[in-house]
Amino acid sequence: MILAIDASTTGCSVAVFLEGKVVVSLESKKDRSAAESLTLMIEKVLDLSACKREDLKAVAVAKGPGSYTGLRIAVSTAKGLAFALGIPLLSYGTLDALCYAIPYVDAVDFLCPMIDARRMEVFCGFYDAKTKELVQDISAELVDENSFSDILSKGKVLFFGEGSAKCKGVILHENAVFLEEVIYPEARTACKMVSEKMEKGEFEDLTSFEPFYLKEYMFKK
Incomplete structure (x- = not known):
């Protein structure tokens, strides 16, 4: 087990x-x-x-x-x-696993799971809707009306996850589709x-393994 x-x-x-x-x-x-x-x-x-x-x-x-x-x-x-x-x-x-929580993928070309990174920033990645293989690197993105225009020009993208709600009124491209249900990891x-x-046998090294934080976190002393 x-x-x-x-x-x-x-x-x-x-x-x-x-x-x-x-x-x-x-x-x-x-x-x-x-x-x-x-x-x-x-x-x-x-x-x-x-x-x-x-x-x-x-x-x-x-x-x-x-x-x-x-x-x-x-x-x-x-x-x-x-x-x-x-x-x-x-x-x-985390984003890879979110793709396996999607109930359907037939109507879109790409999946974009999003995690809220505060304000208008999200952690996201783009995956082939059928194979769930990553097609564009995972990144932290500050979202505006021009975000993701390159991949949106290539086909329909399903945006989902807790970070997608704040993007719905900003990303208005005709190929942008938003899942109404909020899906959490x-x-x-x-x-x-x-x-x-x-x-x-793809195991991690117990001594050196660290989380994939993606961006630096600042702390006030």
Whole structure:
């Protein structure tokens, strides 16, 4: 079994995978809940899946981009578990996993998952709608009416995720499509990616692995 952890944005989520399928998943949408909820959620999801810690074969974690605090807590927790249990650490991109949460893709050419990065800035990436392969690098973008005009000229783009709502009234290109439902990152959507990484042995180095913050965070002393 594989334990997956995600605290990239609002709230946090955990899931247990077995042979490429989701056994149990839990989500908390409570804002900034990772610090107080993550450990308890891990214990609960293991209990619900009848999985003991020693039964785990790996721990997977969403590496970002996203909330600095959430990513730091999730990665620290995942690394601690992997080290204590002597099992491998896997990671996956938060935006990559969001693509697997989309209920349909037939009517568009590209997917653009978005995570709110405050003000009018978003973390985003562009993916082929059918293959879910990344076609344009993940970046932090300050959104205005001319944003993403190059890729919008190539086909219809579905914008979604918590960062897309503030872009709807700004990006008015005829090929821009916005998903009405707000979709948040959840650990369960990473099942396919994590299972494939496990099979290929694409493990992270426990000593050097760090979250993918994407941009520098400034702190006032």
